[in-house]
Amino acid sequence: MSFPSPVSKExxxxxxxxxxxxxxxLLHGEPFRIISGALHYFRVHPDQWPDRLRKARLMGLNxxxxxxxxxxxxxxxxTLVLDGLLDLPRFxxxxxxxxxxxxxxxxxxxxxxxxxxxxxxxLVADPGIRQRTSDPRFTAAFDRYLDLLLPALGPQLAAxxxxxxxVQVENEYGAYGDDTAYLKHVEQALRSRGVDELLFTCDxxxxxxxxxxxxxxVLSTATFGSRVDEHLAALRAHAxxxxxxxxxxxxxxxDHWGGPHHVRPAQEAAAxxxxxxxxxxxxxxxxxxxxxxxxxxxxxxHHHTYAPTVTSYDYDAPLTxxxxxxxxxxxxxxxxxxxxxxxxxxxxxxxxxxxxxxVELTSRAPLLPxxxxxxxxxxxxDPVTMHGLGAHGGYVLYRTTVPASGxxxxxxxGGVGDRAQVFVDGxxxxxxxxxxRDETLPLRVPRFGTPLExxxxxxxxVNYGPRIGAPKGLLGPVLFxxxxxHDWDCRLLPLADLAAVPxxxxxxxxxxxxxxxxxxxxxxxxxxxxxSLPGWTKGQAWVNGFHLGRYWNRGPxxxxxxPGPVLRPGPNELVLLELHGTTxxxxxxxxxxxxxxxxxx
Numbered sequence: 001m002s003f004p005s006p007v008s009k010e011x012x013x014x015x016x017x018x019x020x021x022x023x024x025x026l027l028h029g030e031p032f033r034i035i036s037g038a039l040h041y042f043r044v045h046p047d048q049w050p051d052r053l054r055k056a057r058l059m060g061l062n063x064x065x066x067x068x069x070x071x072x073x074x075x076x077x078x079t080l081v082l083d084g085l086l087d088l089p090r091f092x093x094x095x096x097x098x099x100x101x102x103x104x105x106x107x108x109x110x111x112x113x114x115x116x117x118x119x120x121x122x123l124v125a126d127p128g129i130r131q132r133t134s135d136p137r138f139t140a141a142f143d144r145y146l147d148l149l150l151p152a153l154g155p156q157l158a159a160x161x162x163x164x165x166x167v168q169v170e171n172e173y174g175a176y177g178d179d180t181a182y183l184k185h186v187e188q189a190l191r192s193r194g195v196d197e198l199l200f201t202c203d204x205x206x207x208x209x210x211x212x213x214x215x216x217x218v219l220s221t222a223t224f225g226s227r228v229d230e231h232l233a234a235l236r237a238h239a240x241x242x243x244x245x246x247x248x249x250x251x252x253x254x255d256h257w258g259g260p261h262h263v264r265p266a267q268e269a270a271a272x273x274x275x276x277x278x279x280x281x282x283x284x285x286x287x288x289x290x291x292x293x294x295x296x297x298x299x300x301x302h303h304h305t306y307a308p309t310v311t312s313y314d315y316d317a318p319l320t321x322x323x324x325x326x327x328x329x330x331x332x333x334x335x336x337x338x339x340x341x342x343x344x345x346x347x348x349x350x351x352x353x354x355x356x357x358x359v360e361l362t363s364r365a366p367l368l369p370x371x372x373x374x375x376x377x378x379x380x381x382d383p384v385t386m387h388g389l390g391a392h393g394g395y396v397l398y399r400t401t402v403p404a405s406g407x408x409x410x411x412x413x414g415g416v417g418d419r420a421q422v423f424v425d426g427x428x429x430x431x432x433x434x435x436x437r438d439e440t441l442p443l444r445v446p447r448f449g450t451p452l453e454x455x456x457x458x459x460x461x462v463n464y465g466p467r468i469g470a471p472k473g474l475l476g477p478v479l480f481x482x483x484x485x486h487d488w489d490c491r492l493l494p495l496a497d498l499a500a501v502p503x504x505x506x507x508x509x510x511x512x513x514x515x516x517x518x519x520x521x522x523x524x525x526x527x528x529x530x531x532s533l534p535g536w537t538k539g540q541a542w543v544n545g546f547h548l549g550r551y552w553n554r555g556p557x558x559x560x561x562x563p564g565p566v567l568r569p570g571p572n573e574l575v576l577l578e579l580h581g582t583t584x585x586x587x588x589x590x591x592x593x594x595x596x597x598x599x600x601x
Contacts, residue, residue, distance in 0.1 A: 414476020
């Protein structure tokens, strides 16, 4: 089959390609139903974009949707990053080459179970800025971002011959606030910078959220995963005319550390997709392909307590984390074929996997002694948050001495963000977690002036609700037996380049202290694989310098996805930062993922 080709610059005259009627869409003047799937380019290795886009087309999609993570594209004010994993113009060109249109969701806020909902750390670090409001400091920052971004994206708009047929204004704003002036500012910020395509808002399908998150003249869409008739009726009650569209049709869910792996039966999800399409609605399947929260990019939720999201963003999507068609892929393809042309090509098969491989981690470098050799400490009278140190993700080590001895209580009245490991004289003595609201630790100090170190891990910024941008690190004073401790060395862990880590040969497990571990393994032909770490506790993993993300024996996730393009023929390197201890020095590369015990509720 073939899809309509985007019109040329000359013929479009910058007219929007996608328009609305009383009950549907027109694309270049012809009736069109959006059958889209979410595919976040920043969660997929760039070398795999063509494969994932091809599989989207083969399932019957005519469109893909993606968020834009502001925090990665503008990591520092005025610095735009559009390369590698963030080469959005290339991703859009590849989508067009595959015959797919694109729905673009630039925020400013994206949620997406992404660190701080995509808002930059340098922006949320200022507690005086009212995020996601018409506060001129917030809107000015977003305006400057668009000034940097949109010149590179302009050629990708359908009015200019590109694949982008619609752009979202904010994201589920009705669940957050009611500042209509702010929403209007975002709309005008896009329009005034040349975005002539159809604009839409997206809110949960209830009257209050739709009312608070909508704008006159901007298409309202809804988000839901079930009760299709009820939710479409709510959308129609809000907007008596115009297309019905579910902009996020939730067909799976995400996981938190310590919880189950969420799955949804394929036939149940397919039946709801059938109901949606039978009603004449357009749809964006969330997610078509989830991908991975590589590095320190995962978000967290904080409803009753803090809950960080796992590294995998598999989402029980039609296309698995490693890009293989799952049960939903085939079930959805059958449903879509009842309502729209599906390519007359075989469904794709699973990709080859690396043969099972054992990796011996034969070298080791204890973390704390290594950090003490570096010159990057900031001396402060009192502990400073990560934001105060000019950073956000990763770890910070705090060091002082205790001007007392004997047994007592170490108290953190402000709490920790998010997980703190405490060491006395270099020996581990306990852990405090934001999840458990820990503030106090019993302690024995052997002598006056004993070194006290606190290693704090940022486990992901909250991505939904009022706690976005909450500070990380030590969040207030530290007291021992009621006496406040002062004179702290605050040091960020340098993890961008591990070449300087002083690895030495290690015969096997020794003391249970944080340490880097290094091993090599040979690969004949690179292919996808999954890193399994039985006996290891918690930490980070890198393959050939590519940061796979966080592992934790708390589960549910038991393996980390290793994209085939990360590997190379011949020798390869595995580095682990283990925060606690291991029962052995082996890791395993397997051909099957293990995302944990399933919960279908």
